[in-house]
Amino acid sequence: MNRKSLSVSLYLNYFVHGLGLIIITQNMQALSTHWQTPIATVSYVVSGVGIGRLLAYFLLGSLSDRFGRKLFVNLGMLSYLIFFVGMAFVTNIQLAYGLAILAGIANSALDAGTYTTFIEMGGNRGSANVLLKAFVSVGEFLLPLMVATVDAQRWWYGWTFLIAAAILLVNIVLLNRQTFPARNHDDATMAAASHRLSKRRRLIASVGLAGYGYTSMAIMILYTQWISLFVSQTFQFNQVVAHLLLSLYSIGSISGVGVIFLLLRRGVSETRLLVAMNTGSLLALVVVSYSPLTWLSMLGALAFGFTAAGGIMQVGLNLFIKLYPHVKGRVTGVYFTFGSIASFTVPLITGWLSQQSVAAAMRFDLVVGAAGLLLVALTAWVLKPARSLTSQRQQINQIDARIVKLLNQRFDTVTAIGAIKAAEQLPVLDQNRETVVLQRVADQSHTGAHTPYLQAIYQAIMANSRAYQAQLHRKDEEHD
Numbered sequence: 001m002n003r004k005s006l007s008v009s010l011y012l013n014y015f016v017h018g019l020g021l022i023i024i025t026q027n028m029q030a031l032s033t034h035w036q037t038p039i040a041t042v043s044y045v046v047s048g049v050g051i052g053r054l055l056a057y058f059l060l061g062s063l064s065d066r067f068g069r070k071l072f073v074n075l076g077m078l079s080y081l082i083f084f085v086g087m088a089f090v091t092n093i094q095l096a097y098g099l100a101i102l103a104g105i106a107n108s109a110l111d112a113g114t115y116t117t118f119i120e121m122g123g124n125r126g127s128a129n130v131l132l133k134a135f136v137s138v139g140e141f142l143l144p145l146m147v148a149t150v151d152a153q154r155w156w157y158g159w160t161f162l163i164a165a166a167i168l169l170v171n172i173v174l175l176n177r178q179t180f181p182a183r184n185h186d187d188a189t190m191a192a193a194s195h196r197l198s199k200r201r202r203l204i205a206s207v208g209l210a211g212y213g214y215t216s217m218a219i220m221i222l223y224t225q226w227i228s229l230f231v232s233q234t235f236q237f238n239q240v241v242a243h244l245l246l247s248l249y250s251i252g253s254i255s256g257v258g259v260i261f262l263l264l265r266r267g268v269s270e271t272r273l274l275v276a277m278n279t280g281s282l283l284a285l286v287v288v289s290y291s292p293l294t295w296l297s298m299l300g301a302l303a304f305g306f307t308a309a310g311g312i313m314q315v316g317l318n319l320f321i322k323l324y325p326h327v328k329g330r331v332t333g334v335y336f337t338f339g340s341i342a343s344f345t346v347p348l349i350t351g352w353l354s355q356q357s358v359a360a361a362m363r364f365d366l367v368v369g370a371a372g373l374l375l376v377a378l379t380a381w382v383l384k385p386a387r388s389l390t391s392q393r394q395q396i397n398q399i400d401a402r403i404v405k406l407l408n409q410r411f412d413t414v415t416a417i418g419a420i421k422a423a424e425q426l427p428v429l430d431q432n433r434e435t436v437v438l439q440r441v442a443d444q445s446h447t448g449a450h451t452p453y454l455q456a457i458y459q460a461i462m463a464n465s466r467a468y469q470a471q472l473h474r475k476d477e478e479h480d
């Protein structure tokens, strides 16, 4: 497996995904002329993407645990390819809606195959998932420039779609030359950590993180949808500042990705990062929601983008995946399904609130932010390594259960060896083999101070193996 080449291909997909996310809305005018429909109908087609995601996330996530990540990355790329080529030529609205649904499915398939792969690459690759966000942002940044160029040159609007398709086509070839890491490759420490957690704690953390799948998405959608209108109506900010608050949010977001990436690389704890970032985003949101000072609002917007949109959603997902290392795909599916429900419901809720006032719609983001903070704080609290006597003993109980099971297996093997020795009339004691076993214990022990104690335990185990073999041997002779 060539990690670098595989990573580049996976990142490139997310650049194209960034183009795909806004390609319909950025070509709204051209498509409405081409389809001979009102703009509202084009906007209706966009909702198909959300439906596709909602339908596909859970299913594709679970299936990727069974059939491998590579298949689903390919499925995502092929679906996106059909979407881009089809959208460039389609004239029928029903067909366009079908293609939009396919784009949603493509998004789900890519996520099911990619987030899981980065975790399965091992090491500290969770940080790579945060970087995916940056590639999406670059795509979203470049697409409007591409559309503007095509428009200014009076070229056919379909070219931007075909450029995206061409990048995908090249990447399909590149990606399929790579081998993926072993599926459900169980990072031993990850599995051990998730094992140590009591069922109740794991359940609470799961509820917290699934809920965070919703709030982390909702907090961003709500801000981007309402901020400009809100500040111009509530604080009479001029149009330039109103739109600048969105651009500053994007700049904050991209710098946030860089910082979170580096912090994760340095081994900063994910739970701490989640609590700190969510505290920061709630504070920034308070500033933006209540400050009538332009400069302060601008600072708030930057800080909000940094803390709420700098890949912290991906950090939540990484943590969630580590709780269930055996079903990474399913967990990814669940998390993003909650995110999709947010993209679906936030416009509905805030649309209803805006009938009261735009400020009510915008300030609802504070409720979302507070809920998010509460959820990550709860998660961090239950995942905190416990140090009380009772909890340490619970830990020992769980470790002992595993040791006893392994000792049973060892004794089964000792029985088999005993039978072979009896048949071949070999002595029960094999001093050379015992020396080898003790040496292997010393080599495998990761704490030198433990080693003589582990060897003493093994001497006792082997003495008991011998006693067991001798007793079996006696029984056999009695029978004969």
Ligand SMILES: O=C(O)C(=O)C[C@]1(C(=O)O)C=C[C@@H](O)C=C1
Pocket (backbone or CB within 6 Å): 414, 417, 418, 428, 429, 430, 431, 433, 434, 437, 461, 462, 465, 466
């Ligand atoms: O390897 C063997 O010959 C065994 O019977 C197993 C075992 C052990 O428990 O590891 C037990 C007794 C022998 O003296 C050496 C090793």
